[in-house]
Amino acid sequence: MRAWICLAATLFCAGAAQAASTEADFKTALAAAEAAEQDAGALKNQWIPTEQALAAAKKAAAAGDFDAAVAQAKEAEALAKASIAQAKEEQSAWRAGVIR
Amino acid sequence: MRGERGTAHGTALFVAAVVAVVLFAGAHASAQTPALPGQVLAFDRGKGNCLTCHDIKGGEAPGNLGPPLADIKTRFPDRKELRGIVFDETKRNPQTVMPPFGRNLILTDGEIEAIVDFLYTR
Amino acid sequence: MRISRAIASVVVTMMIAALVVAGARPAAAADTIDPDADFKAFRAYFTKLFPNVPLNDFVNGPYSMDAELRKQWEAIDDFPPYDFAIDRGKQMFATAFKNGKTYGDCFPEKGIGIRQNYPYFDDKTGEVITLELELNRCREANGEEPYSYVKDEMASLTAYMAFTSRGKPFDIKIPNDPRALAAYQKGAEYFYARRGQLNFSCASCHVQNPGNHIRTEVLAPALGIVAAMPIYRSEWSGMGTMSRRLVTCNSQVRGVPLKPQDELYRDVEYYLSYMSNGLPVSGPGTRP
Numbered sequence: 001m002r003a004w005i006c007l008a009a010t011l012f013c014a015g016a017a018q019a020a021s022t023e024a025d026f027k028t029a030l031a032a033a034e035a036a037e038q039d040a041g042a043l044k045n046q047w048i049p050t051e052q053a054l055a056a057a058k059k060a061a062a063a064g065d066f067d068a069a070v071a072q073a074k075e076a077e078a079l080a081k082a083s084i085a086q087a088k089e090e091q092s093a094w095r096a097g098v099i100r
Numbered sequence: 101m102r103g104e105r106g107t108a109h110g111t112a113l114f115v116a117a118v119v120a121v122v123l124f125a126g127a128h129a130s131a132q133t134p135a136l137p138g139q140v141l142a143f144d145r146g147k148g149n150c151l152t153c154h155d156i157k158g159g160e161a162p163g164n165l166g167p168p169l170a171d172i173k174t175r176f177p178d179r180k181e182l183r184g185i186v187f188d189e190t191k192r193n194p195q196t197v198m199p200p201f202g203r204n205l206i207l208t209d210g211e212i213e214a215i216v217d218f219l220y221t222r
Numbered sequence: 223m224r225i226s227r228a229i230a231s232v233v234v235t236m237m238i239a240a241l242v243v244a245g246a247r248p249a250a251a252a253d254t255i256d257p258d259a260d261f262k263a264f265r266a267y268f269t270k271l272f273p274n275v276p277l278n279d280f281v282n283g284p285y286s287m288d289a290e291l292r293k294q295w296e297a298i299d300d301f302p303p304y305d306f307a308i309d310r311g312k313q314m315f316a317t318a319f320k321n322g323k324t325y326g327d328c329f330p331e332k333g334i335g336i337r338q339n340y341p342y343f344d345d346k347t348g349e350v351i352t353l354e355l356e357l358n359r360c361r362e363a364n365g366e367e368p369y370s371y372v373k374d375e376m377a378s379l380t381a382y383m384a385f386t387s388r389g390k391p392f393d394i395k396i397p398n399d400p401r402a403l404a405a406y407q408k409g410a411e412y413f414y415a416r417r418g419q420l421n422f423s424c425a426s427c428h429v430q431n432p433g434n435h436i437r438t439e440v441l442a443p444a445l446g447i448v449a450a451m452p453i454y455r456s457e458w459s460g461m462g463t464m465s466r467r468l469v470t471c472n473s474q475v476r477g478v479p480l481k482p483q484d485e486l487y488r489d490v491e492y493y494l495s496y497m498s499n500g501l502p503v504s505g506p507g508t509r510p
Contacts, residue, residue: 044480044484044486045417045477046477046478047418047419047476047477047478048418048419048473048476048477048478049205049419049476050478051478075205078205079205079419082203082204082205082419083419086204086416086417086421087417090415090416090417090423091415093194093415093416094411094414094415094416094423095414096194096195097195097414097423097425097429097430098260098410098414099260099263099264099267099429100263151437152436152437153436161437161438162437163434163435163436163437163438163439164434164435165431165434165435165436190421195430197422197426197427197430197431199419199420199421199422200421204419204420204421205419206419206420
């Protein structure tokens with residue numbers, strides 16, 4: 001029994017060590033997200049969930065939970081990029097809906 | 101460490117307890133069916149928010165921008181098609197007013213699957 | 223000296239002309255901005271969609287779409303909830319700024335009976351001027367702090383000014399100035415472009431689904447949609463201006479709103495107001 005417990009603990013710790021993000025990881029992820037959100041801002045097409053994810057990322061980092069912080073920052077970056085894609089597509093797609 | 105007889109006795113009690121819980125839950129469930137996770141997501145204003153545009157059995161005060169969601173099994177024998185509509189209806193209809201729940205990261209893949217499961221019960 | 227300068231200016235003009243010709247391409251349909259053609263198509267679309275709605279009734283938004291809703295509206299019209307705003311606005315108009323000037327000094331006709339001319343294109347500054355913007359600029363020019371654009375004092379001022387124009391037909395002008403046409407076009411683009419995480423354009427609701435309802439809320443047609451501003455909205459339990467409505471529409475589709483009176487907001491108000499030309503000012507209004 002004890003041997004199984006030791007093995008399980010080792011595997012768990014090893015797995016956990018691989019997933020743990022550092023503050024440096026967070027700063028990188030946040031910078032990427034904020035840069036994308038700034039681009040979305042230049043296109044006047046930011047989304048509310050992007051801002052919420054950025055805020056959640058910063059809050060998690062402040063609490064020392066860098067796994068959650070990195071995850072939120074990556075989500076924010078994905079949302080910001082989706083909003084940029086929307087703005088770029090709409091630069092031409094808007095005409096399709098015009099009343100003629 | 102307990103003796104063999106003690107362990108067997110403990111296990112039997114445990115199994116009996118689990119069976120009792122399952123039977124009780126089962127009896128309770130048949131009296132009041134709990135909502136599928138997909139229904140909770142579908143009706144949640146912050147998630148699927150489907151009732152804003154669709155009439156769905158079990159929901160109240162629906163909108164009518166989209167068609168009523170009924171006879172889903174008959175209308176969508178191909179699950180991929182229904183999932184695709186929830187994920188991004190603009191692919192089929194560029195002028196649709198249906199939000200692209202997958203493409204715009206409104207719902208996760210898991211949430212979409214749960215909602216599709218729920219729709220197949222309507 | 224004069225001759226060489228003349229030759230220089232001729233040469234420069236020819237160079238510019240050459241550059242323009244070099245850069246010119248055959249005008250695609252998308253490049254010609256024709257507000258008059260847009261206006262006719264817009265008008266025809268809504269009158270065809272709703273043949274039983276009298277043209278002037280479109281300014282009543284959802285009430286022109288739904289008989290039941292209309293009954294509720296008529297029931298409260300004896301004591302309109304915006305009356306207090308009109309009274310406040312009238313009082314503000316009668317009260318001088320610290321420097322002795324009044325709102326009337328900033329406007330033609332002392333600000334009375336002119337709401338139907340807004341927004342207009344200012345050829346001196348090359349921008350679209352809305353009523354709300356003009357009011358705050360009036361305050362600032364007279365040493366006063368600007369008001370918030372979305373409610374309270376701004377709603378009272380615009381309620382009073384709208385009230386003095388009740389029934390007057392909208393008379394929005396788009397001068398044959400490329401900057402005015404560009405602003406109009408930017409307004410059209412804003413109106414039809416999808417935005418927000420929910421991927422709606424203004425047109426999604428107000429062109430594709432007027433008369434339909436999201437949950438229990440009946441959607442207004444885009445034709446005449448600005449005519450009732452500012453509005454007392456039950457959902458807000460208070461007054462709201464054009465700025466407020468644009469901001470809340472953005473956030474409803476999960477888009478981060480622009481700053482009130484952002485250039486794009488003024489452009490879309492310009493576009494929608496032009497589309498309402500001929501329809502009567504109905505503000506201030508009430509909405510569910």
